[in-house]
Amino acid sequence: MTDPHTPDMADDEASLQAFRAEVRAFVAHALPHAVREKVRLGLEVSKQELVDWQQRLARRGWLVPHWPAAWQGCDWSAERRAVFQEELVLAHAPESGGISLEMIGPILIRYGTPAQQQHFLPRILNQEHWWCQGYSEPNAGSDLASLKTRAVRRTRPDGSEVYVVSGSKIWTSYAQYADWIFCLVRTDTEARAQQGITFLLIDMRSPGVSVRPLVGIHGWHLFNQVFFDEVEVPVENRVGDENAGWSIAKSLLEHERLNLARVAENRRRLAKVRAIGAELEEGGQPLLQRPWFARRLRALEVRLEALAATVLRFRRQARAGQALGPETGMLKLLGSRLIQDIENLAVDALGPDTLAYDRAAHFEPAAPEPGRSAYAAAASARRFVTRGYTIAGGSSEIQHELLAKQVLGL
Template sequence: MHMNFSADELAFEQKVAAFVSENLPADIKDKVDRGIELTREEVRRWMEILGQKGWAATNWDKKDGGPGFTIAEKFLAEDAIFMNGAPKMVHFGTRMVGPVLLAFGTDAQKAKYVPKILTSEEVWCQGYSEPQAGSDLAQLQCSAELDGDEYVVNGTKIWTTSAHCADRMFALVRTSKEARKQEGITCLLIDLKAPGVEIRPIITLDGKHVFNQEFFDNVRVPVSDRIGEEGDGWKIAKFLLGHERSNATYVSMNKRNLRKLKEIMADQRADGERLADDPGFVRKLADLEQDMLATTTMAMRQLAAASADKPVGAEASIMKLRVMDAYKQCHELMMEAGAYYAQPFERGHIRGEANTEWVGPDYLYRMSPDYFESRAMSIAGGSHEIQKDILAKRALGL
């Protein structure tokens, strides 16, 4: 048993890092550095660069068209991509829709969608929540009625991350009100350019546009875009829960944020000393860094298990809880480090539309907005309370 990387693996990490350094467009890197919201075009441009290289789906096997990385390589690739300043990807395609298609899709569906997921030519989002169906997802009402060889979809989806950057939605819809509520749910692939689809932005309290609400007004979806049978939606959603590996991405995000926090601490002053020399702050940093080491090790264990085709199961919930707590804590410390300069806020700066100079140290202007944004991490994708319910039930049998 060991968790060291071999010389070959470290060389591989260097190779990925070099690729990112050479190919990440300077304008995108600059925006990521400064925490400015990326446009749809910018998000997609970087995804396509990785896609062309064959690295959009770092977790995919060769037989499925992925790069076929080893466990260590999967971990290192993800890490090297983030640590070299790449933006967060809209990875519902590679992390969710792709694996579902491989497990449940028809050959025709695989042929139609998988290649474009691998190249990021098509970007996906996930339509789960509805206004009345948040934690209680099975309560969802968005309906799909069969009309010949098409479904007619009516209703709404909400909190959809990056729908405005996406081409297609992987959606859970209700095809039957008769059965037990979990049994009437079906999985549809919806073309967001289809007539009757409207996407409205939801601006969050940090001033950014990440979430959306979609309205479906008699949107026609061919039956050939249904995954599995009618009523299989819940089963598929549960399959995804067990295969949810996207939280591991946040291990690398956390590492990058920690680096940023240390830079801030080295520059900020407290009583003439560096904040990095302030015993109280150093203790908080150490506490966070220790947490991050624990989540990193946990992530590697889960990656190893997943790669050996052992179901991840309830452990995915542990990962989400702890990695998101660390993410939130890191942003809280960055904001605290800013002291008075955590206060100025001009929305134009966050959106990259400002025509004024920022007033404080450059690295501080996004610290408060990022802190507020980070609060969503224990809400989105299954709240902390729901994750603990899952653990109580599935890991502890309570």
């Protein structure tokens, strides 16, 4: 068994295959069958089930392989990380990491003070703190620099310095579970938009913080609106300098683009579509053999492999210390559209069986009716969820414009 903290500088094919077998064996043993089935069928995984899975990864030393070894990370090559993610997906493991491990953790490692790192990072690793992201606002989504949430610096009677935050954030994923939120706030209304923004860490239990659920047509409680009514935030909870939060946000967004390509998620969902194609028949033939289905499936497979190769190239650049520029925006464009097309094919293959809505069926697998696929219960909801993928994280229209201007020079 390999040491999860040992640098692996030379991953030849043999070592990668050995590592793949090791990960596959671990997941087969550690992942509960009930959770595996939920993920396979596209059902919702509870917070506790996700916490339990992440604790199992942590005990193996594989919770944050992308973090430095000093913070329980692994010095893996880009190829090894890709193998690891692929094996988790193929085994129907729930996606771990998210905002806490993939976003705020790396930001604190790179920009946080030693005191912030010592306080927050261990609590992120042991699941004590769950985080959400406070970027978008009702009138500041793709044009994030136009955000209005205000933070005014004041001195308390005891002499301590705080920011008083007022405003709201919207489309805040899983804020209902979060203990903390990292926010972009405006601290200078006179400066150029990008130059008057500060990066703050806010305790969700602070007086004046409230959360309103936003339940979509898919019926799932994914998003929320978070309100700040004169919330006091200690100055010590600022990351970086005052009015310098935009550079931190850009750094995060550049690396977030690698995740918004959704390669692992696309692999899982494409495997589901293959399973549907093997399970169902049309005209006396498996769907996999029907020209319309086979043609669309092969096109999706080609697009996914091209996307995966491009993400791997960017990861190698980041690992080599090269800055990731605006060209990473194309990954989000390609990944979000691909996942929509995959879910469209799933619904087209399942047909009218996807029209029935049963909220309870989104949480626990149920024995399907005779002749009805078990994938049908959540298929339409999954497709509706993905409709927002070309909006969230920067709309496709804005991404096209940024690529035209900043990459192609048009």
